[in-house]
Amino acid sequence: MFDIEVAKKEIPFNRESLESTLKSRFFYAPAFEAYGSVAGLFDYGPAGCAFQANVVDQWRKHFILEEDMLEVDCTMLTPYEVLKTSGHVDKFSDWMCKDPKTGEIFRADHLVEEVLESRLKGDQVARGLLSNANEQAAEDAEKKKRKKKVKEIQSVKLEDDVVKEYETVLAKIDGYSGEELGELMVKYDIKNPGTQGDLEPPKAFNLMFETAIGPSGQLKGYLRPETAQGQFLNFNKLLDFNNGKIPFASASIGKSFRNEISPRSGLLRVREFLMAEIEHFVDPEDKSHARFKEVSDLKLKFLPKETQQAGSTKPIEVSIGEAVSTKMVDNETLGYFIARIYLFLIKIGVDPTKLRFRQHMANEMAHYAADCWDAELQTSYGWIECVGCADRSAYDLTVHSKKTGEKMVVRQKLDEPKEIEEWEITLTKKLFGPKFRKDAPKVEQYFNELTQEELASKSEELKNSGKITFKVKGVNNDEDIELDDKFLTIEFVKKIQHVREFIPSVIEPSFGIGRIIYAIFEHSFWARKEDTARTVMSFPPQVAPSKVLLVPLQSNKELSAISADIAKILRKEQIPFKIDDSGASIGKRYSRNDELGTPFGITIDFETIEDGTITLRERDSTIQVRGSVKDVLKAIREITYEGVSWADATKNLKVFASQQDEE
Ligand SMILES: Nc1ncnc2c1ncn2[C@@H]1O[C@H](COP(=O)(O)OP(=O)(O)OP(=O)(O)O)[C@@H](O)[C@H]1O
Secondary structure (H helix, E strand, O other): OOOHHHHHOOOOOOOHHHHHHHHHHHHHOOOOOHHHOOOOOEEOOOOHHHHHHHHHHHHHHHHHHHHHEEEOOOOEEEEEEHHHHHHHHOOOOOEEEOOOOOOOOEHHHHHHHHHHHHHHHHHHOOOOOOOOOOHHHHHHHHHHOOOOOOOOOOOOOOOOOOHHHHHHHOHHHHHOOOOHHHHHHOOOOOHHHHHHHHOOOOOOEEEOOOOEOOOOOEEEEEEOOOHHHHHOOOOOHHHHHHHOOOOOOEEEEEEEEEEOOOEEHHHEEEEEEEEEEEEEOOOOOOOOOOHHHHHOOEEEEOOOOOOOOOOOOOOOOEEEHHHHOOOOOOOHHHHHHHHHHHHHHOOOOOOHHHHEEEEOOOOOOOOOOEEEEEEEEEEEEEEEOOOOOOOOOOOHHHHHHHHHHOOEEEEEEEEEEEEEEEEEEEEHHHHHHHHHHHHHHHHHHHHHOHHHHHHHHHHHHHHHHOEEOOOOOOHHHHOOOEEEEEOOEEEEEEEEEEEEOOEEEEEEEEHHHHHHHHHHHHHHHHOOOOEEEEEEOOOOOOOOOOOOEEEEEEHHHHHHHOOOOOHHHHEEEEEEEOOOOOOHHHHHHHHHHHOOOOOOOEEEOOOHHHHHHHEEEEEOOOOEEEEHHHHHHHHHHHHHOOOOOOHHHHHOOOOOOOOOOOO
C-alpha cells in the first residue's frame, strides 16, 4: 500500500528544488522583476492565487461560518490618531543597527540570532558533529548566485557553559529590548558579519508605512499594519448587530503592510501580506467557551514560557483540556481557539509533526496582554510564527473609547438590582463657559473620561488642598490648570445598579496567510524515488489550485469531443479543472500537474469511445481506476468536497493497471 508519509521521507527535502518548482509553475514571483524588484514584495501567479483563494475559503468556512462570526472589511488607509491611540505610532517598531562605514542596516535580533547560530555550528564542526557545514553554505550561495561573500563557519570549539549560554539566549531571542540586544552585541562581540566593522547600538525603527491622506498633506495616515483596529472601531455597530449580546466575534481578511527592516525568506517576511484576523469579544469575568468540550481531548504540542526560560525547546504534549485546567493556557476561550487553529492548519495541509504552540514570555508580550500563544510551523528556515493567538484583555476598546469619548461597553440587565458605591463627579457647568470659553467641552470631556481610580485621587486632592491641578491637551497652552471646589464636587455615592456595564476582553487569533501558504508548500513537497526530477505537491484536494487534469490520450477528434463533453459537466458542477491536449507524453502531462498539486487525472482513451469509461489517476500514489464518467466524477466530488477517502470513494471502480505514468 502506498504511504505518502513514507514517500515524502525517502528523498530529503530540498529547498532549491521547491523554489524552482514554485517559480516554474508560477505560484509566486518577486514583484516588478523587470525593474529589478523590491525586497519583500511578491506577486502571486495563477496557481498561487487559486491556492490562496482556497485557503481563504476554508478559513471562512472553518471560522466565520462555523462560529457565526461577523465579517467586516475595513479600510487599509488609517488616520494617524487611530494608530497613535492604539500604541502603534510609539511602539510598533523593530530594533535596527547601522554600520556607519558601509551604511548597511541589520535587524538587531536577527543579527544576534544568526551570529550565535553560526558560532554554535562552528562548535559542532570542531567537535566533529557536523562535517560539511561550509561546503553546504558555499553550495547554497553558489546556487542562489548571492553577490555577498558567505560568512564562513569557523571551526571553533566553545566552552560548554558558553554553548549553554548561547542556547539560552537563542531560546529567548524574541523577547529582548533594544538595550538588551545592544548589551548582547557588546558581550558577544557581534559586528557586521561581512566586514567585521563596528555597528551602532540598536535604534527603534517604526514599521508602518506613512502617507498623507488628501491633497493638503495635512491629514497624516498610515497603511494599516494589522486589520484589528478597524474591527475595534466598529465594535458598537457589531454589538448592536448582535442584539447587544456577547460573546461574539468579528473577523476580517485583508492586506496589511509592514516596512520590514530586512525582508527575507521568500513569503515568510514580506512588506505587504494578507492577514485573516478574528476579534472575539468576551466577558472578562467569564472566559469559558460553550464549545470547549468539543475540543478538550485534542492533544497538542506546547512550548510554555517556563520551558523557554530554562533554555529548552522541547515541547510538552498534553490535551488542550489539561492545558487549560492547569492554567498553562489562561482560559477556555483562548484554549478553544488554539485547538481550532490546529484543526484548521491540519485541514489545509500543514504537517502535524511540524506544528507547535509557543507561549510568549512576559517580556515579549504586550503589557496589557493576559496570555499569548503562537502557532509555529517548522520549515527549512526554522520554526516560524504563522498564527498569533492573544488575549488582549480590554486594552484596545479602553484606549479608543477614552480617546474618542465614545463608550465601547456591553450593557447587561442584572437579574436582581445591586447596590454599589462609586465615585461621581458633578461639574458646575455654568462656570465652565466663562472660564474656558470654546475649550469648555474639552475640559468637560477630560472629567467625563476619568476612571474610578483617578476620581478617587482627585477627590483626595480636592479635600486636602481645596483645588485640583490637571492638564488638558490643547487647553491653556498645555500648561497646568487649577480649579477649586466651586467648579466641581467629587463624592463617593451609593447607587442601585440595574444594568452591569463593562468593556469586554478580546481574544485575537491572527493569521498570516502567506506564511501559512509557504509552510504548506514545504510540508507538501516531495520528489519521486524513481526519478527525483519528478516532484509533487501533495495538497489536500480541497485546497489544491485545480482539482482535475483532463488528458485525451492522443490528438484525435473523437477523444477531443469526449473531453469537451466532460469539461462541460465539470464546469457545470464548478469543479476546477484543466485540459492538457498538448503533444507531450502522458507521463509528462501528469508530472507537470503533480507539481501544481492537481489531485486527480482523467484519461480519455480509445476504450472510452467504445464503452464510455474513463480512467481516474490519483496524484500521490499514481494508482488508476476505471469507471463510467458519472461514477468517476462522483468519486472526485466525494473526495474533494465531502472528505470521503480515496479507498471508499473508488471501491466500486475497477483498478486499472497501466503504464501511462511512464515516459
Ligand atoms: N512581515 C511579515 N510577512 C508575512 N507575514 C507576517 C509578517 N509579519 C507578520 N506576519 C503574519 O501576521 C501574523 C500576526 O502578526 P503579529 O503582529 O503577531 O506578528 P509578529 O509577532 O510581528 O511577527 P514577527 O515577530 O515574525 O515579525 C503573524 O503570525 C504572521 O503570520
